[in-house]
Amino acid sequence: MQDMLKVQDLWVSVDSRQVLKGVNFSMKFGETHTLFGPNGAGKTSFMMTVMGFPKYRVEQGKIYFKGEDITAKDIHERAQLGLGISFQRPPTVRGVTLRKIIEIISGNGSHEEAISENVKTLNLSGHLDRGLNDGFSGGEMKRSELLQLMVQKPDMVLIDEPESGVDIENIALVGEAINALLGKARVKDPSRGALIITHTGYILDYVNADKGYIIIDGNFVCGGNPRDILSEIKKHGYRRCIECR
Amino acid sequence: MPINTNYLSGLKIKAEKAMEKKAALGPDIDISRYTQSGERRRVESLEDLSHQMKEAAVMAGMNIKEELRSGSYMQVDRSVVYESLNKAYEGQLEIMNITDALEKYDWLEDYYWKALPVDHDKYTAQVELNLTHGYFIRVFPHQKPQFPVQSCLLVAENHISQNVHNMIIVEEGAELQVITGCTLAEEEAEGVHLGVSEFYVKKGGKLFFTMIHNWAENFHVRPRTGAIIEEEGSLVNNYVMLKPVKSIQAFPVAYLKGDMASAKFNTVVYGLRDSYVDLGAKIILEGENTRGESIARTIAADESVIYARGDLVAKTKGYCLAHLDCRGIVFSKKAKIFAIPELVSEGAVKAELSHEASIGPIAEEQVEYLMSRGISREDAVSAITTGFLNLDIPYIPDFLDKNIKEVIKATAEDAL
Numbered sequence: 058m059q060d061m062l063k064v065q066d067l068w069v070s071v072d073s074r075q076v077l078k079g080v081n082f083s084m085k086f087g088e089t090h091t092l093f094g095p096n097g098a099g100k101t102s103f104m105m106t107v108m109g110f111p112k113y114r115v116e117q118g119k120i121y122f123k124g125e126d127i128t129a130k131d132i133h134e135r136a137q138l139g140l141g142i143s144f145q146r147p148p149t150v151r152g153v154t155l156r157k158i159i160e161i162i163s164g165n166g167s168h169e170e171a172i173s174e175n176v177k178t179l180n181l182s183g184h185l186d187r188g189l190n191d192g193f194s195g196g197e198m199k200r201s202e203l204l205q206l207m208v209q210k211p212d213m214v215l216i217d218e219p220e221s222g223v224d225i226e227n228i229a230l231v232g233e234a235i236n237a238l239l240g241k242a243r244v245k246d247p248s249r250g251a252l253i254i255t256h257t258g259y260i261l262d263y264v265n266a267d268k269g270y271i272i273i274d275g276n277f278v279c280g281g282n283p284r285d286i287l288s289e290i291k292k293h294g295y296r297r298c299i300e301c302r
Numbered sequence: 303m304p305i306n307t308n309y310l311s312g313l314k315i316k317a318e319k320a321m322e323k324k325a326a327l328g329p330d331i332d333i334s335r336y337t338q339s340g341e342r343r344r345v346e347s348l349e350d351l352s353h354q355m356k357e358a359a360v361m362a363g364m365n366i367k368e369e370l371r372s373g374s375y376m377q378v379d380r381s382v383v384y385e386s387l388n389k390a391y392e393g394q395l396e397i398m399n400i401t402d403a404l405e406k407y408d409w410l411e412d413y414y415w416k417a418l419p420v421d422h423d424k425y426t427a428q429v430e431l432n433l434t435h436g437y438f439i440r441v442f443p444h445q446k447p448q449f450p451v452q453s454c455l456l457v458a459e460n461h462i463s464q465n466v467h468n469m470i471i472v473e474e475g476a477e478l479q480v481i482t483g484c485t486l487a488e489e490e491a492e493g494v495h496l497g498v499s500e501f502y503v504k505k506g507g508k509l510f511f512t513m514i515h516n517w518a519e520n521f522h523v524r525p526r527t528g529a530i531i532e533e534e535g536s537l538v539n540n541y542v543m544l545k546p547v548k549s550i551q552a553f554p555v556a557y558l559k560g561d562m563a564s565a566k567f568n569t570v571v572y573g574l575r576d577s578y579v580d581l582g583a584k585i586i587l588e589g590e591n592t593r594g595e596s597i598a599r600t601i602a603a604d605e606s607v608i609y610a611r612g613d614l615v616a617k618t619k620g621y622c623l624a625h626l627d628c629r630g631i632v633f634s635k636k637a638k639i640f641a642i643p644e645l646v647s648e649g650a651v652k653a654e655l656s657h658e659a660s661i662g663p664i665a666e667e668q669v670e671y672l673m674s675r676g677i678s679r680e681d682a683v684s685a686i687t688t689g690f691l692n693l694d695i696p697y698i699p700d701f702l703d704k705n706i707k708e709v710i711k712a713t714a715e716d717a718l
Contacts, residue, residue: 133679144671152692153685153689157685161677
C-alpha cells in the first residue's frame with residue numbers, strides 16, 4: 058500500500074539552529090502514529106516542517122504526501138492537498154471570529170447542519186462570535202482547533218499535544234473529537250491518518266494509535282507499540298532512549 | 303419666529319475677522335479658488351435622482367428606497383433636493399434644512415454655534431459667511447424612532463465649495479440614529495467640502511451617529527464638529543473613510559458636561575494613493591462619573607499619510623474613566639502613520655485616563671495560521687485586515703464590508 062506520508066533524510070534548521078537531523082519516516086493511509094520525546098527534541102519542528110511553515114527551513118531531504126513531493130509547496134497548498142494541523146498554542150487573531158473562519162473554510166455555509174452539530178458537541182456555541190483564540194482557555198483552544206479541522210476535513214491531521222492545558226474532564230471530549238475527526242468513531246476509516254504529539258499519553262486512552270516513535274535531538278530513535286513506549290518512558294524517562302541511540 | 307438677527311450679525315462680524323485664520327492642523331487650502339454652484343430643483347423621490355447621483359449616494363450609505371429609515375435628507379452642492387419624514391414617525395422627530403430651521407425657531411440662538419466657535423478658523427468662518435444649508439434633525443423628548451435618519455451631502459459640480467452647517471438635537475430621554483454620507487458624483491471632481499456639525503444630547507438622550515466619507519483624489523475636506531452631552535446622555539460617533547482624498551483634517555470635540563455622560567468615537571480609515579488624512583477625537587470630561595472612549599483603526603497604503611489623534615481631557619472633580627485605542631497598519635513603504643495620543647488631567651485627581659497606540663504589520667504568524675486551514679495568502683490577509691477594520695457598526699450596508707475587501711485585495715500585496 059502506498060505511503061500517506063513519507064519523509065526522506067530531512068534536515069531542517071530554524072534561525073541557523075539545526076532542529077531535525079536526517080529524519081526518515083513513513084506512515085500508511087489510515088494509520089495513527091504518536092510521537093514522544095523530551096522538550097526541544099524536535100517533535101513540533103517535525104510537524105511544522107511537514108505542514109510547510111517557512112520558519113522551518115528544509116536544508117536537505119524530501120517530504121512526500123499521498124505520493125506527491127510537497128517539499129517546495131507552501132502551507133496553503135499542503136492544506137489544499139489534505140494536510141491539517143492542530144496547534145499546541147495557536148495564535149490569537151482578534152478581528153477574525155471563529156464563525157468567520159468556519160464560513161471561509163467550509164466555503165460559506167455548506168454543510169451547515171453538520172457544523173452546528175459539531176459546534177454543539179464541542180461546546181463552542183458561545184465562542185463563535187469571538188476572535189479566534191482571543192481569551193480562550195487551553196481546552197477551548199483545542200476544541201476550536203478540532204472544530205476547524207472537522208470543517209476542513211483533512212486526509213491527514215497533525216495534532217500537537219492535544220491534552221496540554223486541558224482539564225481531565227475535557228480530555229475525553231477532545232479524544233472523542235479526534236476520533237470523530239479521523240472517522241474512527243465506529244469503523245476504521247482507511248483514508249484518514251493522524252500524527253499526534255503527546256507528553257502525558259492521556260490521549261491514548263481515547264485514541265487508538267497504531268505505532269509510536271521517540272524523537273531525540275532531532276532524529277527518530279525508535280518505534281514500536283505506543284503503549285509500551287509510553288510505559289517505558291513513564292518508568293525510566295528518556296534516559297534509556299538517549300543511552301540506546 | 304426666526305432667530306434673532308442681531309445674534310446672526312454678531313456671528314458674521316466674528317466670522318469676517320477669522321477669514322484669514324489658518325487652521326492649527328492640516329495643509330492650508332486657498333478657498334477663494336472655489337465658487338458656488340447654481341440652484342437645483344427638488345426631487346419628489348430619491349429614485350428621481352440621476353443614476354450617477356444615486357450610485358454615489360448608495361455607496362455613501364443611502365437607502366434609495368428609504369427602507370428601514372425613519373427619514374431622509376439629501377443635498378446636492380448648495381441645493382436641498384429632498385427632505386422627508388417617514389409617516390410612521392411623525393410627531394417623533396423633525397427633519398429640515400438648517401436655513402428653514404433658523405427661520406422657524408428663534409430658540410436656536412441657544413444652539414447655533416454654541417458647540418464650537420464660529421471663528422475657530424477660516425473654514426468655520428466660511429461656512430457662516432457663505433452657508434449652503436445643511437441638515438437640522440431634532441428628535442422630540444422621550445421619542446425613540448426605531449430606524450435611523452439618513453442624510454447625504456453630495457457634490458456634483460467641479461471647483462465648488464460646499465459649506466454646510468448641520469445640527470442634531472436629541473431631546474431629553476430621546477434616542478436617535480443618524481447615517482450621513484458625504485460623497486462626490488464624479489471621482490475627478492476638484493473642490494472642497496466644509497462641514498460644521500453641532501450635536502446636542504440632552505439629559506438621558508442617546509445619539510448614534512455614523513458618517514461615511516467617499517471622496518476622491520482632488521478633493522479637500524474640513525469637517526468641524528462639536529458635541530455637548532448632558533447628564534446621563536451618550537454619543538456614539540462612527541466615522542468610516544475607505545476612499546482617497548486630497549486632504550482631510552478634522553478633530554471633533556465632545557464635551558461631557560453632565561454627570562454620567564459618555565462619548566465613544568470609532569474611526570476607520572483606509573489611506574489610499576497620496577491621501578493626506580489628519581483625524582482624531584477629543585473628549586472633555588467635565589461631569590462626574592463621565593466615560594469616554596476613542597478607538598481608531600487605520601491602514602496606510604500607497605503613498606498616504608495618516609495622523610491618528612486622540613485627546614482625553616479630564617476636568618471633573620469626581621471620577622471619570624476614558625481610554626484611547628489607536629492601532630495602525632502600514633501597507634506600503636511609501637506610506638506613513640503618526641499615532642498621537644494625548645492624555646490631560648486638569649486637577650482631576652480621581653480621573654483614570656489611559657491609552658494604547660500601536661503601529662505594526664499584519665502578523666505573519668496569523669496569516670500562516672489561516673493558510674494552514676487551506677486559505678490562500680491573499681484571502682488570509684484580506685480576512686485579517688477586514689477583521690482589523692471591522693468595528694461592528696450596525697445599519698451599515700453589506701456593500702461596505704465588500705468594499706473594504708475589494709480595497710484590501712487591491713492594495714494588500716505590499717503589506718507583507
